[in-house]
Amino acid sequence: MELRQLRYFIAIVDHGSLSRAAKVLHIVQPALTQQLQHLEEELGATLLHRSAQGMQATDAGKLFYEHAQAILKQVSDAKSAVTQSADKPSGTVALGIPQSVSGALAFPLLTAVRAAFPDIVFQLTEELTGNLTEQLKSGRLNLAILFDDGQLQNHFACTPLVEEEMMYITRADSQFACKRKSISLKKALQTPLILPSIQHGVRPGIEKVAREHGLEIEQVIDITSIAILKSALLADMGATILPAAPMLAEIERGELLAWPVSDVKLSRTVTLCASKNIPLTNAAMAVEKRVLDVTRQLCLQRVWPHTRNLMS
Incomplete structure (x- = not known):
């Protein structure tokens, strides 16, 4: 062959x-x-x-x-690793990012990488978390943003970026809107919820916390696409429990409202991952550092809302 x-x-x-x-x-x-x-x-x-x-x-x-x-991606990376300069990294770097993080991180990161490293061909792939995991394992991606479920370290080299709070989100004038400044988990789970499908990184975390408190989701509409999920919210088909980042534009325009869940810790850890077995090229290491820098800046400036910086 x-x-x-x-x-x-x-x-x-x-x-x-x-x-x-x-x-x-x-x-x-x-x-x-x-x-x-x-x-x-x-x-x-x-x-x-x-x-x-x-x-x-x-x-x-x-x-x-x-x-x-x-295979061809790894061959290309091997060539780049030998020929590229550490001072002027070049070559192709593929980074995968989940739909629910893309709205906060993708464009600032793309802008930063293009400005700092004009010789790097930077490929951003927006996918479901499960798809990103498989692509990172196979070597089709150099880096991926994933959600730490306690098992990531078994497979990848991991750097925690932020802890992102989950919010109860509805249409501004929704029948499901919260009347107070926050909502209990029990009350939120009694609402018809529009949630990503079970294999999505958010859903298992919500269900795990619910089980720990003897609760279960009473009514759920499975929608994997963030765009369709937003449309369902704006049509007032129900509420959702998600980080605010993918809904930020609609929240800022006053179309959607978000409330914290008051009685339990409902969050996810956003983590930068690389393969343990496939070395990073100089270009990939440069992008890795830029991800950390951009994320830290977004948190400090509170552009990425309801997050806690986990980087030193």
């Missing part, structure tokens, strides 16, 4: 066509077809099939695509 075969396969999947992939790769289509056949013979599996929509990956092809991307 050759690296070029991996690149060829990825190009076919990305472009959905042998002819388009051949054009992008600057090779003739028969040669591309031959390399694909050699790859499938070596693996003993069919990776692609023709459909009305073009060339599409089979189940085996989808799995191989993920591994191929990770």
